[in-house]
Amino acid sequence: MNPLLLDVPLQLETERLILRAPLQTGDGNIVNQAIRDSFHELKAWLPFAQELPTVEETEVNLRNAHINFLKRESFRFLIFDKDSNDFIGTTSLQGINWDIPKCEIGYWINTKFSGNGYMTEAVKELANFGLNNIKFRRIEIRCESTNLKSRAIPEKLGFVLEGTLRNDDLSADGSKLTDTCFYSIIK
Template sequence: MERKTELPEVPEEFFTERLKLRMPKPGDGKVVNAAIKDSMNELKPWLPFVQEDPTPKDTEINTLESHILFLKRENLRYLIFDKETNEFIGSTGFHDIEWAIPKMEIGYWISTVHSGKGYMAEAVSALTDLAINGFGCRRVEIRCDAANEKSRAVAESLGYVLEGILHNDELSVDGNRLVDTSIYAKCQ
């Protein structure tokens, strides 16, 4: 018998000290696409959606799909903006959500021009707090390629525990080799 789970209220927008995080909206594809294009060299080793240069239309479609998934509570992507200037910084959010437990995974990427300023750690810290204190999550994960030192540094800086490394776990995003996956978690 499947357990019926009532879905929690999910904020469409919230703020940190320096950032505004909000769900994707129609029309956001243009600014997201520009950031992807400016950051291709840094993102390409880690993310499948930058293996080929996405068109603005491709990114807008992806943004609209993310908006729908957000409304359905199946995937909760947040776009990150500077709170003062409204400049786009990156993207983060919850995926692989299991409301019945509840548990979820946080993913993220940042525009190269904003890297190294602590923005992603600030955003992921806020998401972690939302997951644990807002949604009552018993487990929050961050999974990344074990060679992605910057992504791992975000998890480690926020006190996530490295539970293990899955060796030869996945194909690389370019499909040319096997990669290891680091699994970090916070549990309640």
């Protein structure tokens, strides 16, 4: 089946969260503020967070993410608290290979919401959706070996640590070689 014909909802829900595609004007403002609020933590792990983006740059990034969603190249969701409507973070099905079919899950959280299980809940929903609705046969989570908070998520969700690739990548700031942990779950 051609991936463009897949019926992928623009919103998913969990007990506490709403995950929706970045398609509303003004999403750039709220995401940019979360990047600013969490800049110190994000900078340690994510190449995109080495410099603070402008609101305009964030808005363009989100609009491109929506285009990629429609083209079925990746599926980025913004995460919101159901009760307060606070923006919590993002999670994505990305690096899609439709021939297998497989993908990777990426995520980041606004620091002020970490430690509440929100990202674990969101990633669990996205992994279940990917395996059961999109019918991915393999979903990976990759993270730097020293990023213990990020590693805790696949470990809590039953992903298998397949291995650690030594000197596999550069640190977010490009200053040193890092090891990458590979986790996966299969159908």
